[in-house]
Amino acid sequence: MNVRDDDSLRRAAAQLPAAGPCPGETSLLAFYRGELDEDQADALREHLATCPACLELARDAREFLVALRGAEPAPAVPPGRVAATPRSRRTALWVAAAAVTALAALGLYAVRTERPTRRPAEVVWRGDDGTAAYDAAMEHFRAGRFEAAEAALETYVLAHPADDRARLDLAVTRMRVGRTADARRELAQLAERGDDAVRAEARRWLAELDRGGAP
Amino acid sequence: MRPSFADPFDARLLEGVRRLRAGEPGAADALDALLRPRLTGYFARGPWPRDEAQDLVQKALVLVFTSVGQLRDEASFIPWLFAIARNVRSTAMRSWSTRGRWEAGGLELAGDPPAPDERIRREDAQEEARRIAALRAALGQLPSRQRQCLLLRVRDELSYEEIAGVFQLSVHTVRNHIAQAKESLRRRFGEVFGETIE
Numbered sequence A: 001m002n003v004r005d006d007d008s009l010r011r012a013a014a015q016l017p018a019a020g021p022c023p024g025e026t027s028l029l030a031f032y033r034g035e036l037d038e039d040q041a042d043a044l045r046e047h048l049a050t051c052p053a054c055l056e057l058a059r060d061a062r063e064f065l066v067a068l069r070g071a072e073p074a075p076a077v078p079p080g081r082v083a084a085t086p087r088s089r090r091t092a093l094w095v096a097a098a099a100v101t102a103l104a105a106l107g108l109y110a111v112r113t114e115r116p117t118r119r120p121a122e123v124v125w126r127g128d129d130g131t132a133a134y135d136a137a138m139e140h141f142r143a144g145r146f147e148a149a150e151a152a153l154e155t156y157v158l159a160h161p162a163d164d165r166a167r168l169d170l171a172v173t174r175m176r177v178g179r180t181a182d183a184r185r186e187l188a189q190l191a192e193r194g195d196d197a198v199r200a201e202a203r204r205w206l207a208e209l210d211r212g213g214a215p
Numbered sequence B: 001m002r003p004s005f006a007d008p009f010d011a012r013l014l015e016g017v018r019r020l021r022a023g024e025p026g027a028a029d030a031l032d033a034l035l036r037p038r039l040t041g042y043f044a045r046g047p048w049p050r051d052e053a054q055d056l057v058q059k060a061l062v063l064v065f066t067s068v069g070q071l072r073d074e075a076s077f078i079p080w081l082f083a084i085a086r087n088v089r090s091t092a093m094r095s096w097s098t099r100g101r102w103e104a105g106g107l108e109l110a111g112d113p114p115a116p117d118e119r120i121r122r123e124d125a126q127e128e129a130r131r132i133a134a135l136r137a138a139l140g141q142l143p144s145r146q147r148q149c150l151l152l153r154v155r156d157e158l159s160y161e162e163i164a165g166v167f168q169l170s171v172h173t174v175r176n177h178i179a180q181a182k183e184s185l186r187r188r189f190g191e192v193f194g195e196t197i198e
Helices: A007-015 A024-032 A038-050 A052-070 A087-111 A131-142 A146-159 A164-176 A180-193 A196-210 B008-021 B027-043 B050-070 B074-103 B118-122 B125-140 B144-154 B160-167 B171-193
Strands: none
Touching (some): A024 A052, A052 A146, A052 B027, A052 B074, A052 B160, A146 A164, A164 A180, B027 B050, B125 B171, B144 B160, B144 B171, B160 B171
């Protein structure tokens, strides 16, 4: 039998009882906004796997948040300037940019005492797939506009939650702007679940955080 | 835990809602400008044409502006807005579906009963029940993350990418969980029914 086409398996799956109470819209939105802790998120996933109605609501909630974050009409980079950059090159440039700023940032981080309460209202979204937001984030990062880079990366990651490389970039950027608790949480997840390269890099940045450094 | 309204858009939205509730002049226009393009993105996903999507955006915004006084506090605006938008979209979906069926020749023509499942009719009902019970037990004994991913794949026919998005996991992780779940079922189910699982 093929698990995907087997009617019996589908019926068996449909007969499993729903796990726990339905979470409701507020919890689902909180899940996709990264506001639940891991235990709460796990319980919610378990429920979604066994409740088709809540799964439908969850997919809608995610679409809603992507739409809510995705229409920002404020391109910081002229259209077409970076859109054609291949992803592999972008990643390489990102790593290079992070490396170049690392030593200087270490000194700045040591004297930083206050966490920023507001970031610039500058989120970029031009392409349907969010690639432009990623490119713009890198431009911001290289120009030292770290808070704008973080905002653009958040937009990208919301539309591409499975892109661990982008999540790593976001964590590194958050270290740079002093959001070390958020960065540590994200890095800890990536250190366990990413591909080999992402895992290794996440562990390296975690070690850096433990030493009190920043990129 | 990350605080609400921590990002730039949320901060602007919070401020816009606060100004509207305070009755400040120009607040409604500013909030309209902030929300309209975003709601357009949400309502664009539907079977309707673009101008109908704009009507739905307008309908949702009217509801927002006429009932914002009922909002408990600014921080609950996003769930509240989602409830409004979802309600407008669900109503439109039902209406569109009914209209489409009438246009296709009437409700009675569109609602043909499903064809009987030939395979089940041939099979012995007790054997099928035993088979489903064994599968249900096997599913129940899978590790939770494996079961969660497999259920969305089998029951809801989601792609790996969709599952990763819904569960906020990497595609790589989803792929691994499903492969492991299949392997467990293959071993366990094969012992019972002598079948192979692909």
